[in-house]
Each structure stands twice: as C-alpha cells, then as structure tokens.
Amino acid sequence: MNSRTKPPAPLEDQTFVALLKAADSLASQGDQLMKSNGLTSAQYNVLRILRGAGPDGLPCNAIGERMISRDPDMTRLLDRMEKRELITRERQQQDRRVVKARITSEGLKLLKKMDTPIRELHKRQFAHMSSAHLKTLLDLLTELAAHAPE
Amino acid sequence: MNSRTKPPAPLEDQTFVALLKAADSLASQGDQLMKSNGLTSAQYNVLRILRGAGPDGLPCNAIGERMISRDPDMTRLLDRMEKRELITRERQQQDRRVVKARITSEGLKLLKKMDTPIRELHKRQFAHMSSAHLKTLLDLLTELAAHAPE
DNA sequence: TGACAATAGTCGTTTAGACAACTATAATCG
DNA sequence: CGATTATAGTTGTCTAAACGACTATTGTCA
Numbered sequence: 006m007n008s009r010t011k012p013p014a015p016l017e018d019q020t021f022v023a024l025l026k027a028a029d030s031l032a033s034q035g036d037q038l039m040k041s042n043g044l045t046s047a048q049y050n051v052l053r054i055l056r057g058a059g060p061d062g063l064p065c066n067a068i069g070e071r072m073i074s075r076d077p078d079m080t081r082l083l084d085r086m087e088k089r090e091l092i093t094r095e096r097q098q099q100d101r102r103v104v105k106a107r108i109t110s111e112g113l114k115l116l117k118k119m120d121t122p123i124r125e126l127h128k129r130q131f132a133h134m135s136s137a138h139l140k141t142l143l144d145l146l147t148e149l150a151a152h153a154p155e
Numbered sequence: 156m157n158s159r160t161k162p163p164a165p166l167e168d169q170t171f172v173a174l175l176k177a178a179d180s181l182a183s184q185g186d187q188l189m190k191s192n193g194l195t196s197a198q199y200n201v202l203r204i205l206r207g208a209g210p211d212g213l214p215c216n217a218i219g220e221r222m223i224s225r226d227p228d229m230t231r232l233l234d235r236m237e238k239r240e241l242i243t244r245e246r247q248q249q250d251r252r253v254v255k256a257r258i259t260s261e262g263l264k265l266l267k268k269m270d271t272p273i274r275e276l277h278k279r280q281f282a283h284m285s286s287a288h289l290k291t292l293l294d295l296l297t298e299l300a301a302h303a304p305e
Numbered sequence: 306t307g308a309c310a311a312t313a314g315t316c317g318t319t320t321a322g323a324c325a326a327c328t329a330t331a332a333t334c335g
Numbered sequence: 336c337g338a339t340t341a342t343a344g345t346t347g348t349c350t351a352a353a354c355g356a357c358t359a360t361t362g363t364c365a
Contacts, residue, residue, distance in 0.1 A: 016289050017277040021181060022223060023296040028178030029224040030303040031171060045321085065344065073172060074179040077323055080345055085321090102330045102343040127167040133302045134295070139166050142295045145288060146173040152283045153180040195351085215314065227353060230315055235351090252313040252360045 031130055038126055042119055047076055048086055052116050055092060055108035062095075062107035091115065181280055188276055192269055197226055198236055202266050205242060205258035212245075212257035241265065 013019075032046065039049045054071045055063060063071075065079045076082050083106055086092045091112035097103045108116075131139055163169075182196065189199045204221045205213060213221075215229045226232050233256055236242045241262035247253045258266075281289055 015274070015277070016286065016293065017281045018274070020281060020289055020293045020296065021185075021277050023293055023300065024174070025178050025182055025223045027296045027299045027303070028175050030300065032175055033224075035171075047321095066342090073175045074183075078321085078345095081321080096344095100331070100343085104344065124165065124168070127165070127171050130303075131167045131170060131299075134298065136166065138295060138298070139170055141291065142299075143166065143170045143173055145284075145292045145295070146170065146177045148284065148288070149177045149281075149292075150173065150180065153177070153280075216312090228315095228351085231351080246314095250313085250361070254314065 034126060034130065035123070038119070038122055042115065044115075047072070047074075047082060048091070049116075049119070051082065051086060051106075052091060052108060052112050055106060056113060056116055058108075060107065062105040064097075064103045064105055068106060086112075184276060184280065185273070188269070188272055192265065194265075197222070197224075197232060198241070199266075199269070201232065201236060201256075202241060202258060202262050205256060206263060206266055208258075210257065212255040214247075214253045214255055218256060236262075 014022075036046050039046050042049075044052070050072050051068055054068055058067075065083065068083075069075050069079050083092060083094060087094055090109055092106050092108055094104050094106050097105055134142070164172075186196050189196050192199075194202070200222050201218055204218055215233065218233075219225050219229050233242060233244060237244055240259055242256050242258055244254050244256050247255055284292070
C-alpha cells in the first residue's frame with residue numbers, strides 16, 4: 006500500500022541532476038549573449054583564454070586544457086576564428102610541431118565590448134543569493150572539481 | 156607596481172565558471188557510461204522520463220520540458236529511438252495534433268541494466284563529500300534553479 | 306460561423322561536434 | 336646513429352545540433 010508514492014531519489018542522483026540543470030540554465034543564458042555578438046560559447050572561451058595568455062599566445066592544446074568543456078576539434082574551431090580575424094596562428098620555428106594562437110586587436114575589441122554585459126549577466130544570475138551562500142557554493146564546486154579525474 | 160598580478164575575478168564570475176566546469180566534468184563521465192550502452196545522454200534522459208511517466212506515455216513537448224537540457228529537435232531524437240525500438244509513438248485521436256511517446260519493454264530492459272552502474276557512478280562522483288556538504292550543495296543548486304527564468 | 310491565432314509536431318538546410326586515421330616533427334634510448 | 340615512441344596538429348567522414356520555415360489541427364471570439 007502507498008504503492009503510488011515513489012521513494013525519493015538518492016541525494017547524489019538529485020544533486021547530479023540539479024547541477025546539470027543549473028549549469029544548463031546559466032550556460033544557455035550565456036550562449037544567447039555570445040550569440041548576439043556572433044560567437045559561440047566555445048569561441049568566446051578561446052578568446053578569453055587568449056586574452057589571458059597575453060601577446061605570447063598559446064599552443065592549441067594548451068587552449069583546450071583551459072577550456073570549460075574541451076573541444077575535440079580545436080583545429081577547425083580555430084580555423085573559423087582565424088577566418089574571422091579574431092585570432093592569428095603561427096607555426097613555431099623552435100618546435101615545428103606546435104602552432105601558437107594569438108588574439109588579434111579585433112578579437113580584443115569584441116571581448117571588451119562583451120565584458121560589461123557578461124559581468125552583469127553573472128551578477129543577475131546570482132543576484133538572489135547572499136554572498137555567503139555564493140562563497141559556499143563556489144567552495145563546494147571547487148571541492149568537486151578537485152576530485153574529478155585529471 | 157605589482158602590475159603583474161591580476162585582480163581576482165568577481166565571485167559571480169568564478170562561480171559561473173566553476174559550476175559549468177563541474178557540470179561538464181560530471182556529465183562527460185556520465186556520457187561515457189551512456190555511450191558504452193549505445194545511448195547519448197539525451198536519449199537516456201528521454202528513456203528515464205518515459206519510464207517515470209508510466210504506460211500512458213507523454214506528448215513530445217512534455218518530454219522536452221522535463222529534460223535536463225532541452226533538445227531543439229525532439230522529432231528526430233525520437234525518430235532515432237523509435238527506429239531502435241526503445242520507444243513507440245502514436246498520434247492521439249482526441250487531439251490529433253499531439254503524438255504520445257511510450258517506452259517499450261526493450262527500452263525498460265536497457266534502462267534497468269544501466270540503473271546500478273549509474274547509481275554507482277554518482278556515488279563515486281560525490282564520494283569525497285560529506286552528506287552535510289552534499290545536502291548544502293543540493294539546496295544551493297535548487298535555490299539557483301528556482302530563480303532561473305521559466 | 307468564419308477568420309485569425311495558438312499549439313503540436315515535422316522537415317530542409319546549414320553548420321558544428323565526434324571519432325578515427327593520418328602527417329609531420331621531436332625526443333628517447335639501445 | 337637509427338629505430339621506436341611520443342607529441343602536436345590536421346583531415347575525412349558520419350552523425351547530430353541549430354535554426355527556421357512549414358503543415359496540420361484545434362481554440363477563440365467578433
């Protein structure tokens with residue numbers, strides 16, 4: 006009896022789903038913002054990473070390692086960005102296997118234009134949360150990341 | 156002076172990135188498990204939703220609403236699953252606009268086979284976290300979801 | 306009732322993601 | 336040195352995602 010009420014899902018399962026849903030919700034709002042600037046979120050990510058890397062640029066695989074979600078086809082992702090002149094690529098002389106990517110001034114300009122809207126989006130997304138809760142959330146997520154494989 | 160140290164990113168920005176990275180990490184482990192059973196995570200999601208819906212099935216758009224990340228092309232997602240006989244589809248007589256999907260016994264069998272491995276994956280993913288921390292994390296994520304747009 | 310709007314799903318097309326096989330270069334070590 | 340292995344990136348191919356336009360059916364209300 007009481008056969009109609011399901012047992013509650015285990016805490017880990019609930020958290021798994023909640024984490025993915027929250028991430029999807031936040032990300033899709035971010036995606037919209039990127040898209041309105043003609044970028045995918047992967048492209049935006051690459052630009053931010055390259056801005057952070059400075060004028061020395063970064064080899065392709067180093068970009069991949071720093072991305073939020075690793076792109077399995079960095080070559081063609083960068084192809085598209087190079088075609089739009091958001092980045093440049095140059096094969097290294099010292100080690101001719103590596104190709105270093107750098108952000109162009111046009112890429113920097115685009116990023117700069119997006120900085121404020123993105124900052125404000127993130128503020129809005131967490132606006133309802135006290136900064137203590139926010140800090141706790143960040144700590145727990147960091148803890149989670151620390152134990153993730155590689 | 157001290158011009159080489161960047162100011163720390165605002166808490167919201169850090170949390171945004173940490174949330175997306177954590178979700179990506181957990182999800183990609185999940186994806187591997189799905190894939191080893193011949194499913195994408197979207198397909199797995201649909202199967203779980205349809206199992207939860209019971210023998211009455213669900214209209215396509217209701218499936219979309221319940222998914223972790225809404226698929227913009229439910230038709231062809233279900234096409235592929237119907238072709239593999241994991242689900243059936245049937246147009247309703249009462250309202251001939253709606254098509255109801257139901258899980259087949261083969262779909263149920265596949266899900267059942269995956270239940271334990273998935274349960275164990277989730278347990279492993281959160282193994283390092285005390286159940287108090289886990290509960291806190293779930294609460295914070297739920298709070299976040301509650302304030303997300305629709 | 307009959308035009309208009311809303312809802313549910315489908316289909317065409319372009320583009321990007323996933324995976325594996327491949328090329329080129331460099332490092333290692335007997 | 337020369338064979339082997341490791342690293343870095345590229346390319347081919349297949350499938351799926353994204354986006355919009357489209358069809359069919361039902362609801363609304365003047």
